[in-house]
Amino acid sequence: MGNHSDDARKTSSVVVTSHEEGKETFPNPGLPPHAPRLTDVDPHKAKSAERQVSLLFVISILGAILFWVAYFGIKIGGEYYDVMNPEPTNALRLQNLLLGLGIAFSMFGIGIGVVHWARTLMPDHEMVEYRHAVSAEADRAEAQEIVETIIAESGIKRRPLLRNTLIGSVILAPLTFVTFLRDLGPADPSVLKHTMWDKGVRLVRDPSGTPIKASDVTLGSAYHVLPENLSSLSHDQGYLNEKAKAVVLLMRLDPSDLKVSAGREDWNVDGIIAYSKVCTHVGCPIALYEQRTHHLLCPCHQSTFDAADECKVVFGPAGHALPQLPIAVDSEGYLVAQSDFHEPVGPAYWERGKHVKEMAGETK
Structure with missing residues (x-):
């Protein structure tokens, strides 16, 4: 049986070996006829x-x-x-x-x-171009x-x-x-060094303009706030531009969850913190707050900031933490700013360190 199978394999016309001569060739069909438009x-x-x-x-x-x-x-x-x-x-x-x-x-x-x-x-x-030897002069021509x-x-x-x-x-x-x-930004980035926030300016809800008492901010809550003096500007006086720079997110966390660096010990009020709402990537408004993780999310490019750790970047393309607004409580129990931001708000596409030093000098 084995020999018979080998003989059949050798004589079968179906089996074609690689060394066979006289392989069948096919004619070039050429290009299809061109139909004029x-x-x-x-x-x-x-x-x-x-x-x-x-x-x-x-x-x-x-x-x-x-x-x-x-x-x-x-x-x-x-x-x-x-x-x-x-x-x-x-x-x-x-x-x-x-x-x-x-x-x-x-x-x-x-x-x-x-x-x-x-x-x-x-x-x-349709046309056919045949390959040919490479020649610099011929190729140029x-x-x-x-x-x-x-x-x-x-x-x-x-x-x-x-x-x-x-x-x-x-x-x-x-x-x-x-x-x-x-x-993409102002021709002179120094305009972002200052906003309408100043010492004693009350924090008000956006858009109602209602001042906020510290007792109104419950644990886990978040507010979009503006400086009270912003309402004194008309649209002809740059209201929208100033609002875009000064808008802030106000939140209340458990004070034990906060990581506070030296020099910022009195920037929060019993766990109430305020940070710029303008993303430091390309300036999109940050609007999503996850209470459980204390994360703030920018919807444009998913930059994520940790509100419990001074809004440092934990994910995404943003290169810097969100600027923090130092806040306090006035004699009537309302939340007020201690000063303007200590660093420029918005995208960090210029030499940020230089402006931070200048603002630190001005604050002193």
């Missing part, structure tokens, strides 16, 4: 497609213009908008809507325009030839309307994002 055979269709692409590029340009009109033209609490609507919140909503629409149209127009251009006007025939071929086949030279609208959209669309760089 309507724009390839009908000049009117090609002209219509060119107008459509140019219109999409114009939409991109108009979107960028809409963005800048909203960004620079709508002033929150300023003379340009208050005539129509005195509510700054409505102005912010309108501005955000127009900014979003401007960027959307700008990106949509240029993106769809390029795709439509490629599908209707650029050559779509070939690269130049490829670029010239692409320019010629794209039709950008003989279609000035398409070319000019493309140039306009390519220049303007990215500038909408560059404009946002102005809002």
Whole structure:
């Protein structure tokens, strides 16, 4: 039986060994036949497609213009908008809507325009490029030839309307994002060194403006608070900017859970602590408080701070602890600030140590 199986294996036509000669070869099927598009055979269709692409590029340009009109033209609490609507919140909503629409149209127009251009006007025939030996001079000449071929086949030279609208959209669309760089922070970071907090300023609830007594803050509770003197500012005087810098989270922990460093022993009132609500990563508002772990969480990039350990960073991209507001109790039992923050609030994207030293010197 064993010999018979071996003989059958040797004579079977199904078994093909690697050293067999005369292997079967398959002919090259070549490229499939090219089916011309309507724009390839009908000049009117090609002209219509060119107008459509140019219109999409114009939409991109108009979107960028809409963005800048909203960004620079709508002033929150300023003379340009208050005539129509005195509510700054409505102005912010309108501005955000127009900014979003401007960027959307700008990106949509240029993106769809390029795709439509490629599908209707650029050559779509398939081609084969064979590999060859590498030569610096030959490769340079070939690269130049490829670029010239692409320019010629794209039709950008003989279609000035398409070319000019493309140039306009390519220049303007990215500038909408560059404009946002102005809002990454103030040109002069020193404006973040000082807020509306000062000695004796009462802590009030946001948004009611009600002063807070120490007896009102129960164990485990958390409040969003503002300085009482903030209400003296109008929107024209920078109310929103000052509010963004001064907003604070007030919590009450068991005093035995607090880790207090030297020099901060009297910054809390029987476990009541106050920290800046502005994340030290990119300035998002911190709004989530986990009572069991005493953790504060920034919803933007998940930076986590330990409120029991002077709001030091325990997770996430933030590089510094949240600045603490020293607080005390006045003669009527209301919580008040002992001073301003002892360090700048907000993102630490400048030389923080220098400003801390300057503020320490000013405090003295």
